[in-house]
Each structure stands twice: as structure tokens, then as C-alpha cells.
Amino acid sequence: MFYLKVLEITSLYTILVLGVYLMTGLTGLFSLGQGGFVSIGAYTAAIAFMKFNLPFPVALIMAVVMGAVLGFLIGIPTLRLRRDYFLLITFGLGEMVRAALLYLSQLTGGALGMAGMPRMVGLPLILISIIFITFILYSLKRSRFGRNCVAVRDDEMAASMMGINVYAQKMKVFIISSAITAYGGALYAFNILFIEPNLFNWLESGRLIIITFVGGLNSIAGVIVASAIYYSFGEFFRFIDVWRDVLLGVVVILVVIFRPGGLFQGLELLPKKLIEKVKRERL
Amino acid sequence: MSILKIDSVSKYFGGVAAVVDFSMIQDENEITGIIGPNGAGKTTVFNLITGVYSMDNGRIFFMNKDITESPAHKRTEAGISRTFQNIRLFKNLNVLDNMKVACGWKVRYSLWEEMIRLPRVIREEREIDEKARHFLEYLGLTQYTDQKPNNLPYGIQRRLELARTLIAEPKLLLLDEPAAGLNPREVVSLMGMINKLQQDYKLSIIIVEHHMELIMKICSLIHVLDFGKKIAEGKPEDIKKNELVLHAYLGDEG
Numbered sequence: 001m002f003y004l005k006v007l008e009i010t011s012l013y014t015i016l017v018l019g020v021y022l023m024t025g026l027t028g029l030f031s032l033g034q035g036g037f038v039s040i041g042a043y044t045a046a047i048a049f050m051k052f053n054l055p056f057p058v059a060l061i062m063a064v065v066m067g068a069v070l071g072f073l074i075g076i077p078t079l080r081l082r083r084d085y086f087l088l089i090t091f092g093l094g095e096m097v098r099a100a101l102l103y104l105s106q107l108t109g110g111a112l113g114m115a116g117m118p119r120m121v122g123l124p125l126i127l128i129s130i131i132f133i134t135f136i137l138y139s140l141k142r143s144r145f146g147r148n149c150v151a152v153r154d155d156e157m158a159a160s161m162m163g164i165n166v167y168a169q170k171m172k173v174f175i176i177s178s179a180i181t182a183y184g185g186a187l188y189a190f191n192i193l194f195i196e197p198n199l200f201n202w203l204e205s206g207r208l209i210i211i212t213f214v215g216g217l218n219s220i221a222g223v224i225v226a227s228a229i230y231y232s233f234g235e236f237f238r239f240i241d242v243w244r245d246v247l248l249g250v251v252v253i254l255v256v257i258f259r260p261g262g263l264f265q266g267l268e269l270l271p272k273k274l275i276e277k278v279k280r281e282r283l
Numbered sequence: 284m285s286i287l288k289i290d291s292v293s294k295y296f297g298g299v300a301a302v303v304d305f306s307m308i309q310d311e312n313e314i315t316g317i318i319g320p321n322g323a324g325k326t327t328v329f330n331l332i333t334g335v336y337s338m339d340n341g342r343i344f345f346m347n348k349d350i351t352e353s354p355a356h357k358r359t360e361a362g363i364s365r366t367f368q369n370i371r372l373f374k375n376l377n378v379l380d381n382m383k384v385a386c387g388w389k390v391r392y393s394l395w396e397e398m399i400r401l402p403r404v405i406r407e408e409r410e411i412d413e414k415a416r417h418f419l420e421y422l423g424l425t426q427y428t429d430q431k432p433n434n435l436p437y438g439i440q441r442r443l444e445l446a447r448t449l450i451a452e453p454k455l456l457l458l459d460e461p462a463a464g465l466n467p468r469e470v471v472s473l474m475g476m477i478n479k480l481q482q483d484y485k486l487s488i489i490i491v492e493h494h495m496e497l498i499m500k501i502c503s504l505i506h507v508l509d510f511g512k513k514i515a516e517g518k519p520e521d522i523k524k525n526e527l528v529l530h531a532y533l534g535d536e537g
Contacts, residue, residue, distance in 0.1 A: 139400040143408055144387040151373045151384045158371035161333060163359035163388035163451065172394065218375060 004123065010231040011126040012188050017227040018133050018220070019180035020208040025217045026146060027173045028153030030087045033074075033094030034208055035200030037067050037178045039101060041185025042195045046114050047107060049190075056120045060186050067182025071175040079170045094202050101197035113196025114189075121191040129187065130224075133180055137220055138268070140176075149173060150218075210248065214255050215262050222264025284311045286455055286487045287332070292341030294327055294511075301327040303511045304341075309455065314481060314488045316498040318522075319508035320531060325491040326368055328508070329457050332489075333365050334358045346454070360388050364453035366444040368460045368491075372432035378443060379428050382415035385447045415450060422446045422476070438469045442476075449480065455487045462494040470494060474501055499523070507531070 016038060023029045041063040048059040078089050101108045108114065140146050148169050151159040160166050189195050207230075215226030234244055255263060287309035294302045302324040309315055317325050330336045332343060334355035342351045350358055364385075373381050390411070392404045419425050422442050432440055441461060448456055461477070462470045474497055481488055492498050498505060499519040507515040507522060509531040515522060522528055 136398045139398055139404075143397050143400070143404055144383075144390045144392075145394060145397050147376060147380050147384045148387055150375050150380075154373040154375050155371050157335060158367065158373065159384075160335075160355040161359060161365055161371075162385045162447075163356045164384070165354070165356045 006232050006235040008123050008126060008191060009235060010228055011123065011130060012184060012191060013231045014130055014224055014227045015126070015133060015184035015187065016181055017208050017211050017215075017223055018130070018137060019177050019184060020205075021212050021215075021220060021223045022137055022140070022149070022180070023173055023177040024209050025212045025215075025223060026141065026149040026153065027170065028083070028217075029079075029170060029173065030083065030209060031090035031094075031174075031177075032087060032202045032205045032209075033090030033092075033097070034177075034181050035202060035205040036090075036094035036097035037070070037181040038185035038188065038200040038204070039097055039195070039197065040070060041067050041182025042189035042199075043101060043108055043114070043185075044182070045186035046117055046189045046195060050114065050117065051107065056190070060183070063186035064179045064183045067185075068175045068179040070182075071178030072171070075171045075174045079174060080167055091202050091205075094200075094205060098197045098201060108197070111197065113194060115194045117190050117193050119190065119193060121187045126187055126191070129183070134220060134224070141220065145172070207248075210252055213262060214252060216264035216266070217262055218266040219262060219264035219268055221267065221269040222262050226263060285309060286311045286346055287489075288344040289328075289332070290342045290344070292328075292331055292338050292343065294324075294331055294336055294338050294340075300511045302331065302508075305508070305511070305513055306341075307506055307513075307516070309487055309489060310504075311487050312481070312485055313504065314477070314490065314502050316502035316505040316519075317489060317491045317508060318493070318495070318498055318505060322510075323508040324511040325508055326459055327511075329365060329459055329489075329491060332358075332457060333363055356388065359451065359453075362452075362454035363457065364448035364451050364455070365457035366441070366448060366459055366461060368463065370437075370440045370444055372440060372443060372447075374431065374433050376432075377428070378419065378424065378430055378432060378435075379412070379415055381432060381443065382418060382447055382450050383411050386411060386414065386450045386452075389451075418446045418450045421449070437464050438466075441465065441473075445476070445480075449484065452484070453486065455489070458488060458490045458492075460492055460494075461490065462492055462497050470497060473497070477501055 020034055023031060044066040045059040045063040048054045048062045049056060074093055078086050102110055148164050151162060151164060152166055152169050156166050211226050211230055212223055216222030230248065237244060285308045289305060289307045291304045291306050292302060293304055305328060317328060319325055331338050334353060338351065342349060344350065345361055345363065350361065373384060376384060390407060392407055396404050419428060422445060424439065424443060424446055427435055427439060432443060462473055465473060477488065478501060480486065490498065490502065502519060505517065505519055505522045506513055507528050514527045514531060515525045
């Protein structure tokens with residue numbers, strides 16, 4: 001039972017990490033406001049279901065749409081800015097979401113949070129979601145969209161000379177990323193069954209970014225593994241408390257020094273590639 | 284027939300005049316050179332043509348269309364491709380993907396199709412793959428296909444940049460110091476290459492270069508810039524004898 005719970009929580013966070021991967025890993029956009037999008041997804045779904053009595057699938061879809069729309073609206077003024085300003089502004093926006101959720105207490109329950117959602121999300125749905133999202137991300141990564149993302153990350157000026165509309169590309173990335181993150185938030189609300197405004201602050205957003213880096217900027221498989229290790233480890237070793245983050249800090253430093261491309265570098269765990277590799281090593 | 288017409292364009296950075304009142308006409312299927320001492324504004328001219336900078340004055344016409352206000356990526360789609368003075372390959376993409384990036388705007392599949400990888404996406408990706416390999420082969424880069432650009436020798440990186448411009452099938456090619464950092468033998472082969480691809484693909488080419496031999500040999504027309512102003516324009520043999528040009532390059536003693 002405990003292990004199942006750990007697996008569920010780990011998987012939920014992995015969805016969030018995947019959302020951040022597209023943005024930070026592939027495109028090099030750093031946002032400290034993704035925690036805000038988790039909350040937005042969670043609250044949108046919870047409010048739609050609890051206060052407006054909408055069916056659960058509709059509530060889920062609303063969370064995704066809300067994430068995408070807000071991503072779009074926030075992207076309009078911010079994505080033209082330099083990346084460091086983008087980071088600062090998303091940080092501010094994430095904290096604004098937190099403040100807004102506290103303030104709009106009639107709708108959100110304020111600091112008391114929201115509880116009483118039925119448990120609509122179990123491990124199967126979370127895992128299927130991970131597989132589906134991974135499939136989408138991997139499809140994007142290996143066609144035009146993914147190449148454009150990496151080009152924009154490496155050199156925006158050269159990217160625009162390749163016929164890439166840099167602003168539009170970042171916008172698409174931000175929208176998809178935010179939609180995935182909000183979706184993860186909605187699943188969270190209906191699995192953990194309790195949400196409050198302080199659950200996903202900017203530290204949580206920062207952690208998602210760090211895990212992306214440890215896993216490898218060019219590897220979805222690496223990011224999933226890093227996320228699985230970090231969050232399940234965190235559940236098993238709750239008793240060491242703050243030392244978790246100290247340990248993460250040490251790992252990050254080691255990775256940055258010894259494997260700057262992340263644990264997995266550019267490796268993707270694909271059955272086809274692995275078989276090829278094994279064959280090559282036998283020869 | 285002119286393909287590019289620059290009409291008294293100016294660009295200032297703060298109080299510094301990078302390019303002042305610059306005009307030129309590029310004819311189709313011609314190779315033109317832009318020369319001048321360091322800091323004369325040569326690369327700025329390229330940045331204005333490709334839309335990296337917006338200009339403060341003047342207009343630019345490409346194939347009789349006013350592109351003065353067009354964003355950079357639209358100009359690439361219209362048929363302008365370029366290389367960079369300090370090579371700008373995408374270091375996290377391998378050689379093949381660097382090629383593919385440059386023709387991404389030609390892709391017809393939509394983001395939604397791409398997300399779930401419909402057969403149409405797979406089909407078009409295969410076409411792009413073939414095309415990229417074709418151009419790599421054309422410039423003799425096939426053996427580097429799977430490598431990361433940073434691991435390649437300088438001359439090869441330059442050639443890859445050239446290959447990358449070709450895959451977009453441009454009409455106008457801008458080469459920013461293509462010979463910089465190449466040894467004499469590589470320069471000779473570069474000259475042959477530029478001539479060859481100009482003929483094979485019916486390109487119009489503008490070259491910014493310090494390498495006088497290369498410029499004098501392959502350009503039919505040369506523009507000379509000094510402190511952002513055009514001080515001379517003419518055939519190579521005339522430029523060689525031009526007083527103002529000699530003065531700009533060598534100072535009073537020359």
C-alpha cells in the first residue's frame with residue numbers, strides 16, 4: 001500500500017517534470033512559475049467538479065485548456081524578453097497565482113485549501129498519461145518541432161536565419177508545457193484529494209528544473225529516471241527531511257561537474273536503439 | 284535583372300553610424316563582393332538584409348518586393364540564406380539535424396500531426412532526411428553525418444554552414460567571410476566550391492571578405508565600405524587601382 005502510494009506520487013511529479021522538460025530541457029526557457037500552473041490545473045479541475053458539478057473528464061479538459069490559455073496570455077508579453085527577465089517574471093507570476101488563490105477564498109477555500117474531492121485518479125490513469133505525454137514529447141522531439149526547439153535554445157539569432165519564427169516557437173512550447181503541467185495538477189487534485197495554495201511555490205518549480213538538468217537536457221528517458229529516483233527517494237526518506245535537498249544539491253554539483261549533459265546525455269531508451277547497441281557491442 | 288536592391292539604407296547604434304546611406308544593386312546570377320577595413324559595417328549590411336537589425340533609414344527590395352519591414356524568418360522563406368563570420372552551428376544538434384533545421388519552414392505537416400506522428404509526418408521526415416544527406420554529399424560531408432559540429436575541424440564547420448544554406452534552396456546567398464581561418468589550400472577549394480554551387484543552383488551571391496585574392500578572382504562587382512560609407516564600386520581591376528580604396532586600406536603612406 002505504501003509502495004503504491006509512493007509510485008503514485010512519483011508518477012504525478014513525473015508528469016510535471018515532463019511538462020518542464022519541453023520548456024527548459026529542450027528549448028532552454030527557464031520558468032519559476034510552473035508551480036503556478038500546477039495550482040491552476042488543480043484548482044480549475046477541483047472547482048469545476050466541486051462547485052459547478054461538471055463531470056470529471058470535462059473538469060480535466062478544462063484544466064488543460066486553462067493552462068494553455070494562461071500560458072498563451074502570459075507568453076504574449078514575456079516571451080519576447082530576454083531569458084533572464086522571463087525567469088524573473090514567471091517567478092513573480094507563480095507567486096501571484098499563490099496569492100490569488102489565497103485571496104479568492106470563496107472559490108478556492110483560501111488558506112484552508114480544498115478537500116473532499118472523490119478519488120477519481122488512480123495509478124493506471126497516471127501511468128497511461130505518462131506514456132501518452134512521453135509519446136507526444138518524443139514525437140515532437142524527433143521531428144521539426146524538436147529540432148527548432150534545440151536551435152532556439154542554442155542560438156536564437158541563427159535560428160531566425162534558418163526561417164524559424166523564434167517567438168512563435170517559444171509560444172507553442174510555453175503553451176504545450178503549461179497545458180501538460182496543468183493537467184498534472186488536475187490529476188494531483190483528484191489523487192491526493194487535498195490542495196492548498198502553498199503546495200506548489202517557486203521552490204517546487206525550481207526543483208522541476210533541477211531534475212530536468214540532472215536527467216539530461218536532451219533525454220526524455222533521463223528526465224523520467226531522474227524524476228522517479230528523486231521523488232520516490234524523497235518519499236522513502238522523509239525522516240531525513242531537509243537533508244534530502246542537501247543530497248540533491250550534492251548530486252547536482254557532481255552532475256554539473258562530471259556529466260554536464262546530464263546523467264543520460266542524449267541517450268533515449270528505445271527498444272530499437274538498445275538492441276542495436278547490444279548487437280554492436282557483441283561484434 | 285536585379286534580385287536585390289538596397290536603397291540608401293542607414294543604421295545607427297546609439298550615436299555610432301554603422302552604415303550610412305548605403306545603396307547597392309545585386310544582379311541575378313552574379314557574385315558580388317563587399318570589402319572594407321575592420322569595422323567598416325560590412326556585416327551590418329548583411330544583418331540589415333537578413334532582418335537581424337531593423338534599419339533606421341532606407342528600403343530594401345528583394346525580387347521587386349519591399350522586405351524592409353519583413354521579420355527575419357520571412358526573409359529566409361523568401362529566399363535569402365546566409366553564413367556567419369563566426370560560425371553559428373547548433374552545437375546540440377548533429378550535422379544531419381543542423382541541415383534539417385534549415386529546411387524546417389518548408390515542412391507541410393502541422394504541429395498536431397507531428398504530435399501523434401501520423402504517416403504523413405514520417406513520410407515527409409524521410410524526404411527531408413534524403414535531402415539533407417544529398418546536400419551533405421554534394422559538399423563532401425557525408426562522413427560527418429552523425430557527428431556534433433563542435434568536434435569537427437574548422438574548415439569542415441565552414442563547409443557545413445555552406446551546405447546548410449543550400450538546403451533551403453535560396454535565391455540569394457550571403458557569405459560572411461567564408462575564407463576566415465582557412466589555410467591557403469582550403470581557400471582555393473572554397474573558391475572552386477563557390478563557383479560551382481553558383482552555377483549548379485543559379486545563385487546570386489554576395490561575399491563579405493578580407494581575403495583579397497578570393498574577392499578579386501570570383502567577384503564580378505565589388506563594393507568598398509569605409510566607416511559605414513561606400514567609397515567605391517566597380518570591377519575588381521578598377522578597385523585595385525582606386526585611390527580612395529588604397530587610402531582606406533593603407534593610410535596616407537600607401
